[in-house]
Amino acid sequence: MSGAGTTAAADRADVVIVGAGILGLTTARALLARDPGRRIVVVEKEARPAFHQTGRNSGVIHSGIYYRPDSGKAAMVAAGRDDLMRFLDRHDIAYDMCGKVVVAVSDDERGRLDALEIRAAENNVPTERLDRSGLREREPHIEGVAALLVPSAGIVDYGAVCAALVEELTGAGVDLRLGTRVIGAEVDDHGVSVTTDHATIRTATIINCGGLHCDRVATAAGADTEGVRVMPFRGEYYELAPHARHLVNHLVYPLPDPDFPFLGVHLTRMIDGSIHAGPNAVPALEREGYRWRDISPRDTAEIAFSRRTWILARKYWRKEVGEIHRSLSRRAFLEALRRLCPELTSDDLERSGSGVRAQAIAPDGTLLDDFAFADSPRAVHVLNAPSPAATASFAIAETVADRHDRVLASSTS
Secondary structure (H helix, E strand, O other): OOOOOOOHHHOEEEEEEEOOOHHHHHHHHHHHHHOOOOOEEEEEOOOOOOOOOHHHOOOEEOOOOOOOOOOHHHHHHHHHHHHHHHHHHHOOOOEEOOOEEEEEOOHHHHHHHHHHHHHHHHOOOOOEEEEHHHHHHHOOOOOOOEEEEEOOOEEEOHHHHHHHHHHHHHHOOOEEEEOOOEEEEEEEOOEEEEEEOOOEEEEEEEEEOOHHHHHHHHHHOOOOOOOOEEEEEEEEEEEEOHHHHHHOOOEEEEOOOOOOOOOOOEEEEOOOOOEEEEOOOEEOOOOOOOOOOOOOHHHHHHHHOOHHHHHHHHHHHHHHHHHHHHHHOHHHHHHHHHOOOOOOOHHHEEEEEEEEEEEEEOOOOOEOOOOEEEEEOOEEEEEEOOOOOOOOHHHHHHHHHHHHHHHHHHHHO
16 A cells, blocks of 8 residues: 655556545446556545545445436446445455335325335335334334335445455555545646645546545536535434344334435444434535534635525525434434334433535535536546445446546547
8 A cells, every 4th residue: 555655656647536435446446447457546635545424324235215217326226236245245244134114104104105115116126015013013113104114225334345445456556545635636638637745646537536525626627517516414323322222123214305305314223233313414514524513614604605505595494494403402303213213212312423425516506316427628526426325336436437438538539
């Protein structure tokens, strides 16, 4: 593994990948599989891979039940989860296909459950309809009038996946540079000069998997992102105290709210045996703002003075007030969970970590629902890759590799 002491002779590459989350690493793997002789440099500003979104998510292997059948999410989850499962088996990484139940807690939610069952069938995701007694057989402590059982959902530690990817890639000669921040990128007719805080790397192409900073990396590389910008949303978690873990057997989700783009608080088994409760979704005032007191003047000003923020606020302000209330009030968070599991008490909850979702937003205030990519001269940019990107990562990587090879061919023709 290379670091800051890399010699000048090594500061040339065929492709530089920005970001060592699961998308950057799987993309490096996809490119290497197509051309084992490629000189690939992966740069990551943190001291370890998977530090942000990949290492702070809920660890779910998604089934693909929610997504529009014609969407990139639906197609890439279907393909990517198969590749992910093969990778897990090949590297002997622990996972558990524990299944998920999506619960209608009241009679007026039955119609939404019917619609979700139809969507699952359209996406070829097997489900089983459960009545109240069937739900209680599966989840004795969960309250609902009906539910969908989704056996193909599971859990894994995506940090462990990234550790195996790093071992595989560095063993094959990929140059992983941790603690290396990209400062700028200058594109010319013959390549790209990527300036980091340690060196300048001369490369034929660049791939931007910068996550929370992907829009800024794209701008630095001269890309036209059509005004798409990242808006960070923090998701905060509690976890069940050890004495309360028996209350949950599967992954337990509420029905998604069709008027809000986030799934709502749910109960998630983790591969280490813990059970996480959450997340909510509150605006973060720093792109890496994992706490309320994390405030960046630049990031806060960007949010506060953006027209798109106010358009979004007008549309979702009532919902967001509820999210913020749950962030500030343990009692409110508990009450949201008690809709699913009435037996939970305040003594059953312990504060856990948080994550920040890099949610892309268009100039008209629309939250991008699907995966989004952009090309620019000698560069490919991943502009929106929220959940289920980790599950779909191997398929997303193939899409990025296809785009990269087209960009490379056009730049050399």
